[in-house]
Amino acid sequence: MSEFQPPQSGDKITTRCCVVGGGPAGLFLGFLLARAGVEVIVLEKHKDFLRDFRGDTIHPSTLQLMHELGILDEFLQIADKHFDSLDFNIEGKQIPGPYFTHLPTKCKFITFAPQWDFLNLLAKHASEYPNFQVHMQSKATNLIHEGNQVVGVKVEGINGEYEIRSDLVVGADGRGSVLRVDAGVEVVEKGIPIDVLWFRVGKSSELLDHTLGRIKNGRMLITVDRGDYFQSGLIIHKGSFDEIKAEGLEAFRKRVSDILPDLAEGVAAIDDWEKVRLLSIQLNHITNWAQPGLLFIGDAAHAMSPVGGVGVNLAVQDAVATANLLADKLYAGKVTLEDLKQVQHRREPPALKTQRMQVFAHQRLFGGQTAPGKPVSLSWGFRKVAGLFAPIIRKQAGKIVGLGFLPEHIQTPERAPKESASLT
Structure with a gap:
């Protein structure tokens, strides 16, 4: 499989x-299965992994996994911003957030790394195994x-439609999953009241404000x-992007600079709505x-949600x-x-x-009665309780954010020999 041709x-x-x-x-699974000797193909519909709205936050639990795989040092070269705690700014007051120094992990911090660099790193290491392929610009359609058994997928690729037959198809195609629509699975929506406008703001190297979130005037x-x-x-309020565009770019730029005046110069460079991307927030799950x-x-x-x-x-x-759970069974060709x-x-x-x-955080932050264009509402009672229990909350939040509720560890063996494999 290493000599890949579209x-x-x-x-x-x-x-x-x-x-x-x-x-x-998808790529982490492909990497682990290939490493365990399983023949695997990953399909990616785009020509590369470069998309601004991908998540950047890599937590101690994921850093621990990369340590267990022996690729942590290489990853940290592309993730040079490390934070052992997170801060927030509410109405001009700096508020200490969760911290991670107490976690039982190799890295007691979070990092922010462009996700495309993270994905390229995974793809590179997966491609060292001859039983791995990633097909770029290849979209699974059906x-x-x-009978009642899924035996593969139809794919629209660079040269037209082709088929992949496999013992197992894994749908890792995100919240807009084509496969889960085709499979007819039930999706349970949680009803999120916000969206996010995603954009770049240029800044000087002297501006070293590492606050992740700022709340000001709603x-x-x-x-x-x-x-x-x-x-x-x-x-922003969900579905309000058209209203914001109708107000004009100048009003949008003012919204941003009012929250953080140091960004006024950078925000001025946003001269077209094409530079502002709508990220529609979803919070849902499937039942099967x-x-x-x-x-x-x-x-x-x-x-x-974010x-x-x-x-x-x-x-x-x-x-x-x-x-x-599945690598050994896939390797043996028997998955039930x-x-x-x-x-x-x-x-x-x-x-x-x-x-x-x-959902609880959304209700506390975005669930109150707010003015149009001001989606954030923090009650006096919520602020008081948060202030009283801040030390306990910060520590527990650091554990929940940093590790999650059930952190996993690498248990798969490394069976496959490595060799140089082409990546398309």
């Missing part, structure tokens, strides 16, 4: 496992069934420091992760649990529906528990 129209390819979606869940701004610019997110020959993980199984920045890390935990259900049995409880935590 499939031709009409090709029929066979593999042990086909993973649909080249995000954190499941292939034989509005909230997220800023992720990427050196010479902030990747920024402005929280497994069908014969088919498994859903990551955002395809449970779409998370609260806590946990989405990437939950997806990776899903991938590790899936590999731990009961085997697949074990993944849901293990990973659904921490996912739903995390979503309940996010």
Whole structure:
């Protein structure tokens, strides 16, 4: 499989496992399965991994997994901003947030790294195994069934439509999953009242404000420091982007600079709405992760909101649990529906528990009566209770955010020999 050539129209390819979606869940799973000797193909519909709205937050639980795989030092070269705690700014007052120095992990901090660099790193190491391929610009369009068994996927690739037949198809194609629509699974929506406007704001190197979230006058701004610019997110009422555009760019720029005046110069460079991306926030889960020959993980199984920045890390935990539970059985060519259900049995409880935590945060932050254009509401009572119990909350929040409710560890063996493999 190492001498990869883009499939031709009409090709029929066979593999042990086909993973649909080249995000954190899909690539981490592909890497672990290939490392364990399982023949695996990962499908990614885009030509590369470069998309601004991907999550950047890598938590101690994920850093621990990379340590266990021996790739931590390499990853830290692309994630040079380390934070052993997170701060927030509320109405001009700096508020200490969760801290991670007490966690039982190799890295007692979180990092912010462009997700495309993280994915490229995973793809590079996975491609060292001859039993791994990633097909770029290859979009899964339909499941292939034989009776009630999923036996593969139809794919629209560079050269036309082809088929991949496999013992297992894993849907890791995110919250907009094509496969879960085709599979007819039930999606339970939690009803989120906000969206995020995602944009870049240039900054000088002297501006070293590492505050992640700012709340001022009923509005909230997220800023992720990427050196010479902030990747920024402005929280808005769900469905209100058209109204904001109607007010004009000048009013939008003022909203941002009012929250953080130091960004006024950088915000002035936003001269077109094309530079502002709408990220529609979803919080949902499916009730049935497994069908014969088919498994859903990551955002395809449970779409998370940005609260806590946990989405990437939950997806990776899903991938590790899936590999731990299924790698040996895939290697032997015997995977049953009961085997697949074990993944849901293990990973659904921490996912739903995390979503309940996010719903609570949404209700406290965005659930009150607020003026148009001002989606954030912090009650006096909530602030008082948070202040009284801050030391306990900070420590516990650090554990929940940093580790999650059920951290996984690498249990799969390394069976496959490494060799140089081409990446397309």
